[in-house]
Amino acid sequence: MNQEPHIITFKEIGTPNLGYISVAEVADNIPFDIKRVYWTYFTPNHVERGNHAHIDLQQVILSVAGIIHFELENANGETFNFVLDQPNKGLFVPPGYWRKMRFSHNAVLLCMASLPYDEKDYIRSYEAFKALKK
Numbered sequence: 001m002n003q004e005p006h007i008i009t010f011k012e013i014g015t016p017n018l019g020y021i022s023v024a025e026v027a028d029n030i031p032f033d034i035k036r037v038y039w040t041y042f043t044p045n046h047v048e049r050g051n052h053a054h055i056d057l058q059q060v061i062l063s064v065a066g067i068i069h070f071e072l073e074n075a076n077g078e079t080f081n082f083v084l085d086q087p088n089k090g091l092f093v094p095p096g097y098w099r100k101m102r103f104s105h106n107a108v109l110l111c112m113a114s115l116p117y118d119e120k121d122y123i124r125s126y127e128a129f130k131a132l133k134k
């Protein structure tokens with residue numbers, strides 16, 4: 001499995017006249033068992049969210065509405081930038097990536113996650129994160 005951050009493009013089922021359905025399905029286009037789904041909304045566009053990394057958590061993140069800018073960085077300092085601007089584009093975020101997100105005012109972020117919520121899986125200190133450098 002590709003353990004670098006990458007875009008997953010979901011099939012769009014439908015037509016411009018009827019609208020579309022896209023489907024996330026474990027073992028088809030989601031590379032882990034989904035244990036949790038959460039969504040964030042009403043984030044003002046001057047606010048930067050994220051500023052943490054995860055130890056074990058894998059995520060696929062979608063912008064179901066609006067535009068979300070993602071900046072990911074690994075402990076070795078490699079950075080990856082993504083713009084989620086279509087509801088059929090998902091971002092696979094592997095463990096070990098510091099993330100910063102900015103949102104258009106109408107953006108709704110949907111996250112499918114491989115583990116239940118556990119604050120012990122978070123690294124919230126950037127210095128502690130960079131100390132993981134290989």
Ligand code: TYD
Binds near residue numbers: 049
């Ligand atoms: P956090 O993951 O830090 O959000 P973001 O990266 O979008 O800024 O979570 C924000 C708060 O929500 C934090 O207090 C933990 C809580 N939270 C839960 O209780 N359960 C969850 O599944 C998530 C994702 C967050």
